[in-house]
Amino acid sequence: xxxxxxxxxxxxxxxxxxxxxxxxxxxxxxxxxxxxxxxxxxxxxxxxxxxxxxxxxxxxxxxxxxxxxxxxxxxxxxxxxxxxxxxxxxxxxxxxxxxxxxxxxxxxxxxxxxxxxxxxxxxxxxxxxxxxxxxxxxxxxxxxxxxxxxxxxxxxxxxxxxxxxxxxxxxxxxxxxxxxxxxxxxxxxxxxxxxxxxxxxxxxxxxxxxxxxxxxxxx
Amino acid sequence: xxxxxxxxxxxxxxxxxxxxxxxxxxxxxxxxxxxxxxxxxxxxxxxxxxxxxxxxxxxxxxxxxxxxxxxxxxxxxxxxxxxxxxxxxxxxxxxxxxxxxxxxxxxxxxxxxxxxxxxxxxxxxxxxxxxxxxxxxxxxxxxxxxxxxxxxxxxxxxxxxxxxxxxxxxxxxxxxxxxxxxxxxxxxxxxxxxxxxxxxxxxxxxxxxxxxxxxxxxxxxxxxxxxxxxxxxxxxxxxxxxxxxxxxxxxxxxxxxxxxxxxxxxxxxxxxxxxxxxxxxxxxxxxxxxxxxxxxxxxxxxxxxxxxxxxxxxxxxxxxxxxxxxxxxxxxxxxxxxxxxxxxxxxxxxxxxxxxxxxxxxxxxxxxxxxxxxxxxxxxxxxxxxxxxxxxxxxxxxxxxxxxxxxxxxxxxxxxxxxxxxxxxxxxxxxxxxxxxxxxxxxxxxxxxxxxxxxxxxxxxxxxxxxxxxxxxxxxxxxxxxxxxxxxxxxxxxxxxxxx
Numbered sequence: 001x002x003x004x005x006x007x008x009x010x011x012x013x014x015x016x017x018x019x020x021x022x023x024x025x026x027x028x029x030x031x032x033x034x035x036x037x038x039x040x041x042x043x044x045x046x047x048x049x050x051x052x053x054x055x056x057x058x059x060x061x062x063x064x065x066x067x068x069x070x071x072x073x074x075x076x077x078x079x080x081x082x083x084x085x086x087x088x089x090x091x092x093x094x095x096x097x098x099x100x101x102x103x104x105x106x107x108x109x110x111x112x113x114x115x116x117x118x119x120x121x122x123x124x125x126x127x128x129x130x131x132x133x134x135x136x137x138x139x140x141x142x143x144x145x146x147x148x149x150x151x152x153x154x155x156x157x158x159x160x161x162x163x164x165x166x167x168x169x170x171x172x173x174x175x176x177x178x179x180x181x182x183x184x185x186x187x188x189x190x191x192x193x194x195x196x197x198x199x200x201x202x203x204x205x206x207x208x209x210x211x212x213x214x215x216x217x218x219x
Numbered sequence: 220x221x222x223x224x225x226x227x228x229x230x231x232x233x234x235x236x237x238x239x240x241x242x243x244x245x246x247x248x249x250x251x252x253x254x255x256x257x258x259x260x261x262x263x264x265x266x267x268x269x270x271x272x273x274x275x276x277x278x279x280x281x282x283x284x285x286x287x288x289x290x291x292x293x294x295x296x297x298x299x300x301x302x303x304x305x306x307x308x309x310x311x312x313x314x315x316x317x318x319x320x321x322x323x324x325x326x327x328x329x330x331x332x333x334x335x336x337x338x339x340x341x342x343x344x345x346x347x348x349x350x351x352x353x354x355x356x357x358x359x360x361x362x363x364x365x366x367x368x369x370x371x372x373x374x375x376x377x378x379x380x381x382x383x384x385x386x387x388x389x390x391x392x393x394x395x396x397x398x399x400x401x402x403x404x405x406x407x408x409x410x411x412x413x414x415x416x417x418x419x420x421x422x423x424x425x426x427x428x429x430x431x432x433x434x435x436x437x438x439x440x441x442x443x444x445x446x447x448x449x450x451x452x453x454x455x456x457x458x459x460x461x462x463x464x465x466x467x468x469x470x471x472x473x474x475x476x477x478x479x480x481x482x483x484x485x486x487x488x489x490x491x492x493x494x495x496x497x498x499x500x501x502x503x504x505x506x507x508x509x510x511x512x513x514x515x516x517x518x519x520x521x522x523x524x525x526x527x528x529x530x531x532x533x534x535x536x537x538x539x540x541x542x543x544x545x546x547x548x549x550x551x552x553x554x555x556x557x558x559x560x561x562x563x564x565x566x567x568x569x570x571x572x573x574x575x576x577x578x579x580x581x582x583x584x585x586x587x588x589x590x591x592x593x594x595x596x597x598x599x600x601x602x603x604x605x606x607x608x609x610x611x612x613x614x615x616x617x618x619x620x621x622x623x624x625x626x627x628x629x630x631x632x633x634x635x636x637x638x639x640x641x642x643x644x645x646x647x648x649x650x651x652x653x654x655x656x657x658x659x660x661x662x663x664x665x666x667x668x669x670x671x672x673x674x675x676x677x678x679x680x681x682x683x684x685x686x687x688x689x690x691x692x693x694x695x696x697x698x699x700x701x702x703x704x705x706x707x708x709x710x711x712x713x714x715x716x717x718x719x
Contacts (some may be wrong), residue, residue, distance in 0.1 A: 024290070063303060181706075
């Protein structure tokens, strides 16, 4: 039941946050010039920033590489988790499942570099709040406990799938009593709860940034 | 080390040779470099409190709350930073001063930490966890100090993966400070002058007419031609609005003569206006939209009163951003303009068009021996455009220069065009008490300039912004670059122009 509530919270709170951004007026055009001159070009700029982190690539190659590895590694891992939502394993997921081990490596490597920068680079240390470290540690904890569930403490995937499908359809099922599983899912629960009220929502924020999403005022 | 100039004793310029070295942070390095707080009568003439009000805390929080509801940019920027650090080595003031609060993210965090404390769930209940801070007196002082060590140049925005624009945060911070009685003397006094007299200098119409008459005589002596500098000429088709520094300061005034030569040669009937004798709009710097609108309104009113069909802005960086990007939203529509020139134009656009269509002719021999580099001004580069191309603000001035001088050289790619470094004096910092920060902030520009002086023997740096020209001609000697002459783009164009 906790899980059902958490997912509903995440959806509603995220939606609320986006609506708040959307209904705040933009009195003056403040795109970062040179600004796109067509709507299509605006979409192009947003896609580049959203999927390829273009500005970050300009700024710092190490951070960019680590961020790309972590975000896309995590995306692959999430994709593989879709298997839990289906009673029958869909065939198109097979190739992704095959590389999911590498996905974990990418994610852990990316997160570790980001964490190391925060600890070692004096400028980063200066600007970091406890939550900045904790977000990274939380993500690392989730991925590492997930890897452990796969390699060290095999879980009953069928039962986990039942539980997850139950949670998403408001039909509570019992979760197998296994410490590793509870740890992994507990951390995920925490992430889901803080997602909409923390900096983790920055992906959506990119799309709302006037620097990126406005056109040249005279185009 | 540097002993030339009167400022040099007080100000130690950083060594130019440390190009591209990212400094280690030095906490509090420029904490004592404070812009002068506005005097009571200056604040009051703008309808703002003359001194820090007793309930400044509540009023500052209330104003912050209003601003995040009024400006989507500000709200998204405050919500959206992940402290990834991409911006930390991109600000010229940080590179020059080493003060960590001059890192863009740290500057934003001065406001963001307070925003989080009072307006977000995490900050209200777990302030220690997310770096949320109470607004206390020391935070207020930090706001004042460090929001006046930002030139609002937006270079950090180029590198921010979330598109966070520090200038919007700085403007909001300054706006809140002014609203509780802590405006900045330099900017507020200038806003008062331009609102009540017509220009930043407080120069009244008869004085301006005198200045222009004298300049006409100078031009006649130099060229043998009766080139006019008309004021309030009701028969004109074109109103030229230029920064008032162009009327008297060096090297600005040679640029002004350049505009006059070009317009004379093209046979355009044009005029200055005594009502709108100022292109600059310091309302942009203080973040006060109402002041920005009031100042912009003068331009529209003067244009309608004089019955012109074209408005042209002279060489002024932030004026061009306001004119190009904000004028329609602030005081538009500008529907009285000639449909062939439906928006306010930049003097470079006018000259470029005349040159391209063969109306005027440029001969580089007029500038024989000069090797020139072009300094992109931040507000033009990142806040506006020119011509019909998205990057016209980079290509048009360079094409004009290439046609006007024997050799044009670009500085290093990460210091020009969109990534240009601020001159170090923009955004309301061009005053004497900020000299130390200004000199240090000009370091990255000086380093890039030094590199082309060494490699290509550059003799002139051309700019299209009054602040850049004043700042750079003042600080370059402190960086041991006194051999480089700072000049107006239209000075070079004027000297290359074939007059008849």
